[in-house]
Amino acid sequence: MPFDLLIFKKIKDGNIRAFETLFRAYYEPLCRYAYRFVENMETAEEIVQDMFYVLWKERETLQIITSVNGYLYRSVKNKSLQQVEKLKVRENYRNRYAENPDMETFTPQEELEYKELEQQIAETLYRLPERRQKIFRMNRMEGKKYLEIAQELHISVKTVEAEISKALRELRDKYNSIYD
Secondary structure: OOHHHHHHHHHHOOOHHHHHHHHHHHHHHHHHHHHHHHOOHHHHHHHHHHHHHHHHHOOOOOOOOOOHHHHHHHHHHHHHHHHHHHHHHHHHHHHHHHHOOOOOOOOHHHHHHHHHHHHHHHHHHHHOOHHHHHHHHHHHOOOOOHHHHHHHHOOOHHHHHHHHHHHHHHHHHHHHHHOO
């Protein structure tokens, strides 16, 4: 059994020293990795700290079979992308509000509903297969056309269309299940 998996087994059993060993070994590299996505060290550190908090909190039910290293980096990547997504949504809202300052402001209830919906959308997007997620982001967040995406990813335009349709269908299904 690889060293990291042995440490993780001890962590699952509640061994705080094993957790501290894992934390010390991975904290700085994971912060640098998160920084590549969020471009802010304070935010990167918060992401990594939150990931370790969740790891400890859910240690008994967590299933890591092949690689602790892979799990940690994948978790940090997903949390970083979620953070970037939230920032883009907020920036888009600010830009729209700046263009139209007469726009009505949200009531506290509407603000809460908006944040909940934003979170549900982000969670649904991160459950998508990686390629579908990337294609959807390139189109919806970066504003790239289907042809640009196809050329950049070396796939057909039909594949881009299909992936966008599947992503939208999953978002619609999630949205409908929330508000039914």
